[in-house]
Amino acid sequence: MPDYKCQDCSADVQVPSDALDGEIVVCPDCGLELQVKKKPTGEIELAEVTKEKEDWGE
């Protein structure tokens, strides 16, 4: 699993090698949720998760 950096606290964030586009990973240090964005080149970028919707939940 290659490591990525959290945008907030720059801790190492693990991204599974078979991560899917849109998958949400969580910073182990600060708990920030980050979304995996796959570029057409296969490269991965982490973006902050957009706001939750009103009917989202458990």
Added chain:
Amino acid sequence: MTGSIGMLYDQLRPEERLLIEAAKRKSLRLGLHDSEKLYLDIKNTDQEELFEEIVLQRCLSYFRSVHLTSLLENKGITVINSSKIASVCGNKLLASMKLEEANIPTPHTVVAFSIEAALKALDEVGYPAVLKPVVGSWGRLVAPLRDVESAKAILEDRENMFPIYQIYYIQEMIQRPSRDIRCFVIGNSVVAAIYRYAPKDDWRTNTARGGHVESCKVTSNMEELALRAAKVFGEGVYGVDMMESENGLTIHEVNYTTEFRNSVPATGVDIPGLMLDFAIQKVRK
């Protein structure tokens, strides 16, 4: 695709990743279906071929979950949890009525449809009380109403929101410790339980609000109550939330797509693995 299991999702969270990893450990093929990439015909065309025989519904969106599950069920696919379970559990009023009807301890709840009537209801329920949206989760907009003044301010705020927030679901405030309990029910057993502790700066215990979890020993009382609650809604996978009140345990919510990312490390129980085992059992032999 007889014999295999699928999973529907809209946001692939750590829970769904844990399910993917659990399937790998079991050498089980788990079909992944992004709900945003699908469209389904209400006619029974061959679309059931797109899915497995048993599908785990993990969509975060309540409305999507209910509609999508209904479409799949119409094609003969078994969905965990069913559309019936989702539609009732995803709406706090419908769920509370079911619990009450089954004589399961649940907080006193009153519903009103205008600010005026809500304030009257509050006089009856007494302060402090709790206001909750009937649809929603993670403690979002769950508000303690401490007195008439704060109740008015909060209710007035809701008047400008989406109409569902004007269904005023009002509950007596249970004098609980700064924690509540979630029991994980899979089929006929309670497989684990956690305490959810409120963070320092919030009254709510939701982990989405910064609360933390600790393992909780399942007492026979909790077990009996959680299983009774699950039975009311039908066989499935649940997170049954209860509070420790002066009069014993009381159930305030039954979650139908429960999260478990923090509960697995806290309890050491392989909740995703057990969920898959439950699904496998349902595959026609």
